[in-house]
Amino acid sequence: MPDVAGLLQLHNAHGDSAVISLYGAQLLSWQTADGREHLYCTPEPSLKPGASIRGGVPVCFPQFSGRGALPKHGLVRNLVWQIDGDVLSGAGQDVAYARLSLSDSDATRALWPHSFALQLQVELGAGWVSVALNVTNTGDSAFDFTTALHTYLATPDVRNAGVAQLGKVRFTDTTVGNDEAIHDGSVLRIADETDNIYWEPPAALVLQQDGKQFLQIEQQGFADSVIWNPGPIKAAQLGDMPAQDWTRMLCIEAAQIGHPVRLSPQATWRGLQRLGRAV
Numbered sequence: 001m002p003d004v005a006g007l008l009q010l011h012n013a014h015g016d017s018a019v020i021s022l023y024g025a026q027l028l029s030w031q032t033a034d035g036r037e038h039l040y041c042t043p044e045p046s047l048k049p050g051a052s053i054r055g056g057v058p059v060c061f062p063q064f065s066g067r068g069a070l071p072k073h074g075l076v077r078n079l080v081w082q083i084d085g086d087v088l089s090g091a092g093q094d095v096a097y098a099r100l101s102l103s104d105s106d107a108t109r110a111l112w113p114h115s116f117a118l119q120l121q122v123e124l125g126a127g128w129v130s131v132a133l134n135v136t137n138t139g140d141s142a143f144d145f146t147t148a149l150h151t152y153l154a155t156p157d158v159r160n161a162g163v164a165q166l167g168k169v170r171f172t173d174t175t176v177g178n179d180e181a182i183h184d185g186s187v188l189r190i191a192d193e194t195d196n197i198y199w200e201p202p203a204a205l206v207l208q209q210d211g212k213q214f215l216q217i218e219q220q221g222f223a224d225s226v227i228w229n230p231g232p233i234k235a236a237q238l239g240d241m242p243a244q245d246w247t248r249m250l251c252i253e254a255a256q257i258g259h260p261v262r263l264s265p266q267a268t269w270r271g272l273q274r275l276g277r278a279v
């Protein structure tokens with residue numbers, strides 16, 4: 001867990017816990033009652049102004065990655081969000097809960113001239129956590145956006161991990177000139193840099209470790225999924241995580257990229273990702 005200010009702790013009646021940073025509204029830690037940490041977070045976050053924390057669940061909005069004119073992954077992963085309403089946490093809570101919010105400001109309007117309100121809702125249940133992003137258009141004209149919950153999952157060794165249940169889905173491999181292909185239905189293995197956008201994959205994927213089911217990853221509202229690992233060469237160049245940590249993480253991101261959301265005034269879009277211990 002990096003040493004950053006503004007951390008919100010959640011606990012529930014079952015012994016699960018979570019930590020959310022107000023910086024970026026980023027879920028940084030999710031531990032199940034067995035003491036296992038399920039999210040990767042760098043021990044060496046960048047302290048440069050504007051940098052985001054590499055780990056947990058960064059929120060990408062209103063642009064995914066470099067697919068547009070805005071800064072990479074948009075505007076909100078390095079802003080301070082507010083706690084919105086009551087935080088429900090403690091031994092009496094079957095499901096712990098927190099909501100954070102962020103609205104447009106002079107800084108966001110300077111880059112993207114739209115009025116919006118974001119809410120991020122985190123629920124922590126027995127062996128599961130969910131992160132929901134609500135986007136409301138508070139202006140008087142429609143806007144388009146792309147978005148993602150850029151989840152860094154912790155893996156004991158990504159080279160022995162696999163992603164199952166992708167099926168025969170169309171994907172774009174952005175490491176090789178945006179080549180398009182159809183996934184062959186097998187378990188995806190990670191041996192090197194991987195940066196694939198899966199277009200409308202099944203809503204539930206399974207992370208395997210050593211051939212066993214490890215974690216279930218479900219999404220609602222988000223149409224696409226991204227699977228990213230920098231591999232050894234890019235990891236060594238990143239500068240904000242130890243070079244060998246590429247083996248300790250795998251991003252499985254709930255994303256909306258192929259069809260940007262067009263949001264009318266006063267309308268709200270909602271997307272959710274749920275992570276659960278595989279049983």
Ligand SMILES: O=P(O)(O)OC[C@H]1O[C@@H](O)[C@H](O)[C@@H](O)[C@@H]1O
Binds near residue numbers: 196228
């Ligand atoms: O280093 P960043 O800005 O956090 O981005 C990390 C990665 O995020 C992924 O979502 C993208 O598909 C990758 O292309 C990108 O490298």
